[in-house]
Amino acid sequence: xxxxxxxxxxxxxxxxxxxxxxxxxxxxxxxxxxxxxxxxxxxxxxxxxxxxxxxxxxxxxxxxxxxxxxxxxxxxxxxxxxxxxxxxxxxxxxxxxxxxxxxxxxxxxxxxxxxxxxxxxxxxxxxxxxxxxxxxxxxxxxxxxxxxxxxxxxxxxxxxxxxxxxxxxxxxxxxxxxxxxxxxxxxxxxxxxxxxxxxxxxxxxxxxxxxxxxxxxxxxxxxxxxxxxxxxxxxxxxxxxxxxxxxxxxxxxxxxxxxxxxxxxxxxxxxxxxxxxxxxxxxxxxxxxxxxxxxxxxxxxxxxx
Amino acid sequence: xxxxxxxxxxxxxxxxxxxxxxxxxxxxxxxxxxxxxxxxxxxxxxxxxxxxxxxxxxxxxxxxxxxxxxxxxxxxxxxxxxxxxxxxxxxxxxxxxxxxxxxxxxxxxxxxxxxxxxxxxxxxxxxxxxxxxxxxxxxxxxxxxxxxxxxxxxxxxxxxxxxxxxxxxxxxxxxxxxxxxxxxxxxxxxxxxxxxxxxxxxxxxxxxxxxxxxxxxxxxxxxxxxxxxxxxxxxxxxxxxxxxxxxxxxxxxxxxxxxxxxxxxxxxxxxxxxxxxxxxxxxxxxxxxxxxxxxxxxxxxxxxxxxxxxxxxxxxxxxxxxxxxxxxxxxxxxxxxxxxxxxxxxxxxxxxxxxxxxxxxxxxxxxxxxxxxxxxxxxxxxxxxxxxxxxxxxxxxxxxxxxxxxxxxxxxxxxxxxxxxxxxxxxxxxxxxxxxxxxxxxxxxxxxxxxxxxxxxxxxxxxxxxxxxxxxxxxxxxxxxxxxxxxxxxxxxxxxxxxxxxxxxxxxxxxxxxxxxxxxxxxxxxxxxxxxxxxxxxxxxxxxxxxxxxxxxxxxxxxxxxxxxxxxxxxxxxxxxxxxxxxxxxxxxxxxxxxxxxxxxxxxxxxxxxxxxxxxxxxxxxxxxxxxxxxxxxxxxxxxxxxxxxxxxxxxxxxxxxxxxxxx
Numbered sequence: 001x002x003x004x005x006x007x008x009x010x011x012x013x014x015x016x017x018x019x020x021x022x023x024x025x026x027x028x029x030x031x032x033x034x035x036x037x038x039x040x041x042x043x044x045x046x047x048x049x050x051x052x053x054x055x056x057x058x059x060x061x062x063x064x065x066x067x068x069x070x071x072x073x074x075x076x077x078x079x080x081x082x083x084x085x086x087x088x089x090x091x092x093x094x095x096x097x098x099x100x101x102x103x104x105x106x107x108x109x110x111x112x113x114x115x116x117x118x119x120x121x122x123x124x125x126x127x128x129x130x131x132x133x134x135x136x137x138x139x140x141x142x143x144x145x146x147x148x149x150x151x152x153x154x155x156x157x158x159x160x161x162x163x164x165x166x167x168x169x170x171x172x173x174x175x176x177x178x179x180x181x182x183x184x185x186x187x188x189x190x191x192x193x194x195x196x197x198x199x200x201x202x203x204x205x206x207x208x209x210x211x212x213x214x215x216x217x218x219x220x221x222x223x224x225x226x227x228x229x230x231x232x233x234x235x236x237x238x239x240x241x242x243x244x245x246x247x248x249x250x251x252x253x254x255x256x257x258x259x260x261x262x263x264x265x266x267x268x269x270x271x272x273x274x275x276x277x278x279x280x281x282x283x284x285x286x287x288x289x290x291x292x293x294x295x296x297x298x299x300x301x302x303x304x305x
Numbered sequence: 306x307x308x309x310x311x312x313x314x315x316x317x318x319x320x321x322x323x324x325x326x327x328x329x330x331x332x333x334x335x336x337x338x339x340x341x342x343x344x345x346x347x348x349x350x351x352x353x354x355x356x357x358x359x360x361x362x363x364x365x366x367x368x369x370x371x372x373x374x375x376x377x378x379x380x381x382x383x384x385x386x387x388x389x390x391x392x393x394x395x396x397x398x399x400x401x402x403x404x405x406x407x408x409x410x411x412x413x414x415x416x417x418x419x420x421x422x423x424x425x426x427x428x429x430x431x432x433x434x435x436x437x438x439x440x441x442x443x444x445x446x447x448x449x450x451x452x453x454x455x456x457x458x459x460x461x462x463x464x465x466x467x468x469x470x471x472x473x474x475x476x477x478x479x480x481x482x483x484x485x486x487x488x489x490x491x492x493x494x495x496x497x498x499x500x501x502x503x504x505x506x507x508x509x510x511x512x513x514x515x516x517x518x519x520x521x522x523x524x525x526x527x528x529x530x531x532x533x534x535x536x537x538x539x540x541x542x543x544x545x546x547x548x549x550x551x552x553x554x555x556x557x558x559x560x561x562x563x564x565x566x567x568x569x570x571x572x573x574x575x576x577x578x579x580x581x582x583x584x585x586x587x588x589x590x591x592x593x594x595x596x597x598x599x600x601x602x603x604x605x606x607x608x609x610x611x612x613x614x615x616x617x618x619x620x621x622x623x624x625x626x627x628x629x630x631x632x633x634x635x636x637x638x639x640x641x642x643x644x645x646x647x648x649x650x651x652x653x654x655x656x657x658x659x660x661x662x663x664x665x666x667x668x669x670x671x672x673x674x675x676x677x678x679x680x681x682x683x684x685x686x687x688x689x690x691x692x693x694x695x696x697x698x699x700x701x702x703x704x705x706x707x708x709x710x711x712x713x714x715x716x717x718x719x720x721x722x723x724x725x726x727x728x729x730x731x732x733x734x735x736x737x738x739x740x741x742x743x744x745x746x747x748x749x750x751x752x753x754x755x756x757x758x759x760x761x762x763x764x765x766x767x768x769x770x771x772x773x774x775x776x777x778x779x780x781x782x783x784x785x786x787x788x789x790x791x792x793x794x795x796x797x798x799x800x801x802x803x804x805x806x807x808x809x810x811x812x813x814x815x816x817x818x819x820x821x822x823x824x825x826x827x828x829x830x831x832x833x834x835x836x837x838x839x840x841x842x843x844x845x846x847x848x849x850x851x852x853x854x855x856x857x858x859x860x861x862x863x864x865x866x867x868x869x870x871x872x873x874x875x876x877x878x879x880x881x882x883x884x885x886x887x888x889x890x891x892x893x894x895x896x897x898x899x900x901x902x903x904x905x906x907x908x909x910x911x912x913x914x915x916x917x918x919x920x921x922x923x924x925x926x927x928x929x930x931x932x933x934x935x936x937x938x939x940x941x942x943x944x945x946x947x948x949x950x951x952x953x954x955x956x957x958x959x960x961x962x963x964x965x966x967x968x969x
């Protein structure tokens with residue numbers, strides 16, 4: 001039962017990250033749908049812990065890359081160094097060669113470095129010194145962005161935001177969750193103590209199962225109507241692309257799997273929609289990001305039949 | 306884990322009945338004010354000015370209150386307003402009886418009702434009143450634009466009712482369902498229009514309102530009386546010829562014949578009437594259908610000279626055709642004309658003597674002129690030729706604005722001003738002829754007319770009003786002489802506009818150079834003529850004619866009512882069949898779910914259009930906790946069947962079973 005695996009993982013994660021059940025589920029859905037995750041929030045709400053927890057629970061190799069303005073592409077991909085003994089260049093892989101990457105404050109790096117990471121995310125391989133090197137599998141990137149402090153940053157262009165399957169916000173914890181957090185153990189220790197709850201095979205089984213979640217014709221109708229609504233909305237700069245439509249469907253399938261269903265319901269689509277479409281849509285005119293209320297309005301303009 | 310929708314508060318019907326909002330929503334209110342305004346707009350010209358203004362102010366005040374979200378004024382003010390308005394109506398009309406004061410009172414009350422709407426029932430009452438007022442406008446005006454406006458008012462009122470019934474629907478949905486309802490009513494309207502037993506005459510023809518003011522020829526003519534008419538582009542009558550119409554120079558439409566002259570004014574003499582004409586129609590024959598606009602007189606304005614037709618006409622001894630009573634409403638006549646008929650071959654001497662009298666001491670110069678012209682003439686024919694020749698060569702000018710003339714009007718025209726309209730020409734000619742003993746008289750009527758290229762009807766306007774003359778010659782009878790044609794032949798050949806001197810001002814619609822305007826006017830007149838003939842002219846006779854053609858006996862009202870009912874029922878049946886076919890087109894699963902949603906919507910829990918089945922089920926189970934279990938099951942069952950692959954008939958049976966077991 002692949003869904004059991006998901007429940008097990010969510011339960012363990014929920015004990016470390018308190019009161020963020022939905023965000024954990026979304027992050028897991030993103031992972032199951034083989035997509036990358038963008039977490040946008042102020043510092044200190046648990047973005048790093050989220051990445052750590054997933055690495056630990058899944059037994060994935062974990063690398064954290066702190067993005068700064070002087071970070072060069074070679075710093076993440078790796079460099080070739082002349083080896084005297086063999087009299088040839090040897091490639092030293094960079095931090096990118098891990099299964100789970102936490103790209104912290106991705107918008108602080110220069111566009112050149114950003115694009116090196118984003119290219120690797122899309123292709124799941126890197127090219128160095130004319131050689132193509134495959135990245136490990138699974139390969140999952142959690143990138144973080146601080147929306148508040150925009151001075152000296154390089155905001156990701158729209159075409160590159162598209163590489164992230166979902167964007168979530170963590171937000172402050174609830175009162176009770178925060179109290180438990182303050183009174184409880186140091187999260188770092190808890191993470192370090194935590195062993196894997198899911199084997200690599202079980203993760204792959206989950207990903208395969210998500211692929212097999214049924215999508216009936218009425219649901220395709222609904223997704224198409226939603227895509228159409230974004231394309232016909234005059235307040236938007238541009239509608240969702242077919243690739244975004246595929247992403248929406250993949251995320252909905254993963255969500256339906258976590259919910260324990262073998263078919264996707266319009267409710268699944270509605271739930272992931274703000275997270276899949278939010279960073280892909282911009283307002284016409286000034287190109288600002290879409291407010292959450294506008295996304296809800298979009299959903300409410302499309303009838304479920 | 307469901308998505309958290311922003312919750313919209315919904316009242317259950319029970320809650321709504323007890324805590325009824327004191328005023329309308331802005332949206333419903335605007336529809337209601339709009340419906341009232343559209344309904345009252347066509348009444349505005351018929352209402353007393355002060356009342357129309359008061360209605361406008363009340364509507365505006367209601368809209369303003371609605372806009373500011375303020376409550377309407379207290380009932381006492383409304384009662385006082387209603388009382389003051391009633392007193393005003395009483396003072397304007399002098400009584401409360403009859404349709405005009407009634408309609409005025411209703412208009413006032415309709416506007417006041419808007420200010421005191423407290424419940425859904427009030428809205429329905431207001432709309433019903435609107436429907437009645439849309440009907441009442443036909444008391445005054447039955448033209449095509451008014452009918453269209455009334456129909457539009459009906460549509461707006463229907464939409465207003467829908468807005469009241471379903472406040473949550475979008476404007477587009479309302480307009481759409483309103484239009485569909487409206488369209489469904491049209492077949493019934495047509496069936497009832499064609500088959501409902503017709504009653505002769507308007508039901509509301511109350512004596513006080515019977516005399517309709519109308520313009521047109523009068524039975525007297527003095528200088529200036531016809532040129533006044535020439536300013537008006539109003540239609541006097543229409544003629545539809547079967548075959549080619551006669552050439553313009555033959556289009557003399559005969560009105561009153563004037564024999565007595567007091568020096569200034571020509572008057573029609575008393576004439577004898579008979580059922581048959583005094584002449585024998587011979588020569589060419591033109592058949593046509595004449596549609597007279599009401600002019601309040603008895604004359605038919607038939608083309609010279611009318612023969613015997615199916616229409617019973619009276620014939621005056623001066624050869625004009627008359628109806629037995631004045632033309633108070635639009636009248637259609639089947640007529641024929643014999644323009645070459647000789648008339649008055651054996652005219653009684655008394656009539657000839659009457660056509661010779663001139664008042665003593667008037668127009669001495671003219672009489673002297675006539676005597677000079679007639680000097681040495683062998684017979685009346687020669688005198689006629691000499692007078693015609695004189696008038697043709699004496700440089701008289703045809704104009705729409707003749708100068709005023711004094712006591713001796715003919716002298717002034719012939720010798721002094723030398724400018725005149727047709728009445729001056731006709732009057733001068735007849736005076737000249739009579740002065741030398743040739744019987745002559747003035748004929749008033751219309752000359753010419755304009756062929757409408759759209760429907761081929763000849764349209765004759767007040768501006769075509771004309772006066773000409775007739776002289777009696779032994780052996781030839783009465784001969785038509787048009788003295789105007791001597792000075793301005795174009796007037797007869799191609800109408801008034803081309804005959805006037807350059808630079809003379811003309812009414813806008815008569816100008817020749819505005820081709821598009823003329824075309825537009827032709828189209829409009831053809832359309833309103835078709836409306837008059839087909840719709841307003843559908844009287845008991847034509848209904849009988851049509852029904853006989855359809856195979857009904859003369860007084861077969863029983864069968865008629867049967868057919869009418871049958872047709873209405875079958876139209877209704879067809880509409881129901883169409884609706885159920887639309888319903889059945891959806892697959893059985895959807896039908897099942899729709900019936901479930903419909904049931905709960907009637908309980909006050911409609912499904913939002915965007916709401917998925919599980920989300921709806923969850924919301925329902927929270928609102929109706931005693932049925933939570935079965936509601937959730939139904940929603941889950943439907944969701945699985947709909948989105949979990951192809952639904953089997955077992956799925957549908959299960960769902961149906963669960964829904965039928967639900968007891969709310």
